[in-house]
Amino acid sequence: MDATADVFGSFEFLKLKSYSPPSWASHLHPLPTHFFSLGHLPTPIHRWNLPNLPRNTQLWLKRDDLSGMQLSGNKVRKLEFLMADAVAQGADCVITIGGIQSNHCRATAVAARYLNLDSYLILRTSKVNVDKDPGLTGNLLVERLVGAHVDLVSKEEYAKIGSVALTEMLKKKLLREGRKPYVIPVGGSNSIGAWGYIEAIREIEKQVVSESGSVGIDDIVVACGSGGTIAGLSVASLLSKLKAKVHAYCVCDTPDYFYDFTQGLLDGIQAGVSARDIVSILDAKGNGYAMSTSDELKFIKDVATATGVILDPVYSGKAAYAMMKDMTDNPGKWEGRKVLFIHTGGLLGMYDKVDQLTPLAGNWRQMELDESVPRLDGIGKMF
Numbered sequence: 001m002d003a004t005a006d007v008f009g010s011f012e013f014l015k016l017k018s019y020s021p022p023s024w025a026s027h028l029h030p031l032p033t034h035f036f037s038l039g040h041l042p043t044p045i046h047r048w049n050l051p052n053l054p055r056n057t058q059l060w061l062k063r064d065d066l067s068g069m070q071l072s073g074n075k076v077r078k079l080e081f082l083m084a085d086a087v088a089q090g091a092d093c094v095i096t097i098g099g100i101q102s103n104h105c106r107a108t109a110v111a112a113r114y115l116n117l118d119s120y121l122i123l124r125t126s127k128v129n130v131d132k133d134p135g136l137t138g139n140l141l142v143e144r145l146v147g148a149h150v151d152l153v154s155k156e157e158y159a160k161i162g163s164v165a166l167t168e169m170l171k172k173k174l175l176r177e178g179r180k181p182y183v184i185p186v187g188g189s190n191s192i193g194a195w196g197y198i199e200a201i202r203e204i205e206k207q208v209v210s211e212s213g214s215v216g217i218d219d220i221v222v223a224c225g226s227g228g229t230i231a232g233l234s235v236a237s238l239l240s241k242l243k244a245k246v247h248a249y250c251v252c253d254t255p256d257y258f259y260d261f262t263q264g265l266l267d268g269i270q271a272g273v274s275a276r277d278i279v280s281i282l283d284a285k286g287n288g289y290a291m292s293t294s295d296e297l298k299f300i301k302d303v304a305t306a307t308g309v310i311l312d313p314v315y316s317g318k319a320a321y322a323m324m325k326d327m328t329d330n331p332g333k334w335e336g337r338k339v340l341f342i343h344t345g346g347l348l349g350m351y352d353k354v355d356q357l358t359p360l361a362g363n364w365r366q367m368e369l370d371e372s373v374p375r376l377d378g379i380g381k382m383f
Contacts, residue, residue, distance in 0.1 A: 012037050014114055016084060021195075022202045024239040028269045032195050034084040038111055039067040039076040042203045048341065050324065051306055054331035058338045060217070061309065062204065065316075065345035070142050071114070073345020074229050075107040077196030078188035083111055085192055091182035093118035095170050097163045099290055100125040100152075101314070103346045104187045104226070106139035109148035119148045120174070120181070122166050130154040138351035187226025189261075191268030197232025204340070205242050217244045219334075222342040223319035224248040224281060225289075227258050229344065231265040234279035244340065249284035249319035284322035290314045292353060296321050301360040312346030313353050 019032045048061035067076045086094055094112050096119070098105045105121045112119040121143060125134065130152045134140055143150065153166060167183045174181040188196075208217055220237060224230050230248040237244045250258050262275040286293050292313045299321045304310045311317035320341060327334045350357070 014038070016087070019081075019084075021198070022236075022240065024241075025198055025236060028198075028235075028271060030191075030269070032081050032084070032192065034088065035080040035195075036083045036087075036111075036115065038071055038080045038083070038114070041067065041077075042207060043067050045204070045207050045340070048309065049307060050303065050320075052324070052328065054327050054334045056336040057327070057334050060338070060340045062340055062342040064200075065312075065343045065347060067345065070110045070146075071107050072347070073103050073107065074197070074342070075104045075188055075345075076111075077200055078193035078228055079107060079111045079184075079196075081192050081195045082184050082188055082190075083115060083117075086117070086182035086184075087115065089182060090180055091117060092180045093120060093174065094182045094184055095120045095122070095167050095174070096184040096188075097122040097124075097167050097186055099123065100134060101137075101139050101290065101349045101352045103139060103312075103314075103349060105148075106142050106348065108184060108188070109143045109146050112148075113146040118179075119143075119146075120151065120170055121148050122151045122153055122163075122170060124155055124158045125152050127154045127156055138348040142348065185226075187228055189226035189228025189231070189265065191265050193228040194232040194235075194265050194269065197229050198236040199232075201233060201236030201240050201242060205240050208242070216338060217242060217340045218337045219247060219339045220244045220342065221247045221249070221319065221323050221339060223284070223315035223344055224250040224258055225252060225315055227261040227265060229342075230258070230279055230281070231262045231275075233342075234262070234275070235266055235269075235271045235273060238273065238278050246279045247323070248279055248281045249322045250281055251285050251315055251318045252289035253285075255281040255283055282322065282326070284318045286318060290349075290352075292317070292356060294356075297353065297356055298360060299324070301357070309343070310347060310350070311343065312349045314349050315346050316341075316343050 015037045016034055017037060019035050021031055043063045043066050045060055045062050048059045050059055053059055064074050094108060094117055096105055096108045100123045109119040136144060163186050171181045171183055220233060222229060234246040237246055258281050259275050266273060266275055286296060296317060300311050300313060300317045311320055
């Protein structure tokens, strides 16, 4: 083998690898056997100096928004295991479902194309737009560029039929056409996808020790939109040396719904624990899923201006807003704590909020050019 081949042979991205779980998770069942290397991992952790933190509270930020570009955010970790399962089952395409600007659907479409699989996306939209071209804004641009097949369904029909029945309908259609589809649930949240964040705790555990010495982490805060992330985080934090308390801020449905759903995922890996004992779930949906209040958007703008970190309006923006409100209302709960906030990504969703964000965005002006400034003769000499 020549030197060039040896160098390229060392690349890990998109490789199918055997999976060995952390020792503290090896009793869970079933254990994944393989995963695809899809994310740019480990993602960094750094101090996040948000204004108005409670006394002696240290806030750190886990940048899962930096896990990739087209294939970014927390969904990547779940897809590493889900895509390996799809390939193991001989699938030639994947089906998934979500909102019109679903980060998960976009990540699934990109991952599928990387692995030479077709993707079929069922996207929930408004009744007035269900029979119209959805356009090329945000996540839709990426999905359609990579060749995803998009089926639109109204929010009303989605609510009546349900995500499971809708994906099953499309699966049966594709089977009749001779395809071999693999269904990935909303948000990639099932007992296989949950392993993405069991593995993330192993990553965090190593980072906390190597970067913070014996400081440790008292609390983990994260947005919750489908349940898989918090199932993996909470059970792994309990089983590992981390032992951090997990606080989940749900951006849709209700805390009771997510306690029950998370319990189902934990039971699916035979964790033998109660969801209500290992994670605190609080409501942060505000006006509703993917609908932003003016205060939430102003908070996102203020955070970006103060810290340079841009939060998405659907998930991490709502969770961070609710966390800071809780810190203001109940400072004693957080004083002196070392808190890790997990930024789950979703920057492309910002483009769907351009009209609402425009009044908050930074100012612009035409540059003033004094007539005394020398000009080059002719046009195009510099460019």
